Amino acid sequence: MRSTLLASAAVALTAVSAIDTISVKGAKFFTESGDQFYVKGIAYQLVPDDPLVDNTQCKLDSNLMKSIGTNSIRVYHVDPSANHDDCMKTFADAGIYIWLDLDTFDTQIEQTHPQWNQTQLDRFGAVMDAFHQYDNLAGFFVGNEVLTTDNGSVAAPYVKAAARDLKAYRDKKKYRNIPIGYSAADIATLRPMLQNYLACGDNTSEALDFYSLNAYSWCGDSGFQQSGYADLIKNVTNVGYNIPIFLSETGCIKPRPRDWADQEAIFGDDMAEHWSGSIVYEWINEANEYGIVSYGAKVDPASPGAPPDGYPRSGTPSPCPRVPQPQLQMEDAQPHRREGLELQSYAYAAALSRFHERHLAG
Numbered sequence: 001m002r003s004t005l006l007a008s009a010a011v012a013l014t015a016v017s018a019i020d021t022i023s024v025k026g027a028k029f030f031t032e033s034g035d036q037f038y039v040k041g042i043a044y045q046l047v048p049d050d051p052l053v054d055n056t057q058c059k060l061d062s063n064l065m066k067s068i069g070t071n072s073i074r075v076y077h078v079d080p081s082a083n084h085d086d087c088m089k090t091f092a093d094a095g096i097y098i099w100l101d102l103d104t105f106d107t108q109i110e111q112t113h114p115q116w117n118q119t120q121l122d123r124f125g126a127v128m129d130a131f132h133q134y135d136n137l138a139g140f141f142v143g144n145e146v147l148t149t150d151n152g153s154v155a156a157p158y159v160k161a162a163a164r165d166l167k168a169y170r171d172k173k174k175y176r177n178i179p180i181g182y183s184a185a186d187i188a189t190l191r192p193m194l195q196n197y198l199a200c201g202d203n204t205s206e207a208l209d210f211y212s213l214n215a216y217s218w219c220g221d222s223g224f225q226q227s228g229y230a231d232l233i234k235n236v237t238n239v240g241y242n243i244p245i246f247l248s249e250t251g252c253i254k255p256r257p258r259d260w261a262d263q264e265a266i267f268g269d270d271m272a273e274h275w276s277g278s279i280v281y282e283w284i285n286e287a288n289e290y291g292i293v294s295y296g297a298k299v300d301p302a303s304p305g306a307p308p309d310g311y312p313r314s315g316t317p318s319p320c321p322r323v324p325q326p327q328l329q330m331e332d333a334q335p336h337r338r339e340g341l342e343l344q345s346y347a348y349a350a351a352l353s354r355f356h357e358r359h360l361a362g
């Protein structure tokens with residue numbers, strides 16, 4: 001991380017960079033050191049406007065994330081005028097990258113009245129200006145679930161135009177080659193057309209750098225075929241997909257208990273060749289009950305100082321012990337696994353599973 005120009009010149013002579021940047025090569029992400037990068041992520045948006053301004057909180061959360069092997073968080077909304085130096089350094093020190101949405105509530109592209117105008121470009125650009133300098137900024141999204149129906153495909157050219165313009169902006173400002181992509185809703189009727197449309201074309205200035213999918217189809221006692229993940233992979237292998245693809249949200253909570261076997265599949269032999277990991281939805285347990293930690297018992301939203309939905313949003317992320325269950329022993333179950341990075345990714349699936357077993361009721 002470079003906090004000031006002067007400091008970076010001095011530090012460059014004396015210290016190795018704290019964290020490698022991530023870039024796209026072909027259909028994979030790589031670190032500067034040349035290792036393939038798999039996203040082992042968790043969605044993180046404690047507060048609506050910006051979860052990256054309270055360093056005390058960033059430290060508490062990043063420590064716990066690090067303990068289970070998380071290497072990425074996804075943040076949906078930030079305030080570009082705020083100072084993020086401390087939180088970004090805290091996450092970098094924990095080896096955690098940020099995948100950041102450039103849009104916010106009043107700038108996002110809407111599928112019903114799609115627009116891509118100068119105001120939006122300026123606002124997305126301001127977020128890029130505020131974050132490009134952090135080495136642990138892994139990638140930017142130009143949209144999240146803009147298209148949610150098949151007739152919503154009228155909005156696709158606007159998403160692609162946004163990516164084109166933000167890539168041009170990045171290059172004009174001589175920022176590093178930060179990957180710019182899109183996070184799609186899992187709409188079967190749009191598959192694989194949307195992912196192909198956004199990735200295709202001879203002119204790389206106009207195509208996305210990566211594609212990602214929010215998939216909630218692995219529910220309960222499911223499997224690679226039954227969940228539809230087998231179709232997802234076909235849509236990538238059958239066309240020789242040309243840019244990295246990963247799951248930008250995953251998880252299904254009904255029926256309980258949440259089954260982390262999806263993570264095992266994502267990092268397993270079937271998918272790891274072609275998909276670059278996943279971002280688990282989500283860190284904080286709130287009204288939708290997807291969270292894997294809580295910051296205390298829900299309070300009456302009407303009580304003084306209560307968070308609007310009653311779910312505490314700061315403090316020590318906490319264990320809510322539940323009836324002990326047998327821990328999944330994924331490493332033991334599959335002794336034939338490949339070595340190296342992929343093995344670490346498997347271990348991540350197992351760690352998430354155990355963490356969840358220990359920490360959260362539900």
Ligand SMILES: *[C@@H]1O[C@H](CO)[C@@H](O)[C@H](O)[C@H]1NC(C)=O
Nearest residue numbers: 106107108109115117119120
């Ligand atoms: C640009 O688009 C946004 C919606 O995303 C809209 O709120 C705003 O009014 C538009 N601005 C102009 C100048 O058209």
Ligand SMILES: *[C@@H]1O[C@H](CO)[C@@H](O)[C@H](O)[C@H]1NC(C)=O
Nearest residue numbers: 111112113149151152153154
């Ligand atoms: C798509 O169709 C649905 C149902 O007819 C409608 O509610 C929605 O507004 C349409 N969306 C677009 C982008 O036209």
Ligand SMILES: *[C@@H]1O[C@H](CO)[C@@H](O)[C@H](O)[C@H]1NC(C)=O
Nearest residue numbers: 164165168202203204205206
């Ligand atoms: C590639 O796309 C960019 C952005 O639209 C455009 O400026 C450039 O002229 C295109 N290059 C070619 C060779 O068509």
Ligand SMILES: *[C@@H]1O[C@H](CO)[C@@H](O)[C@H](O)[C@H]1NC(C)=O
Nearest residue numbers: 188191192231232234235238
């Ligand atoms: C893509 O996935 C869909 C299911 O979502 C499947 O029907 C289709 O056959 C797949 N396409 C290819 C090229 O494999």
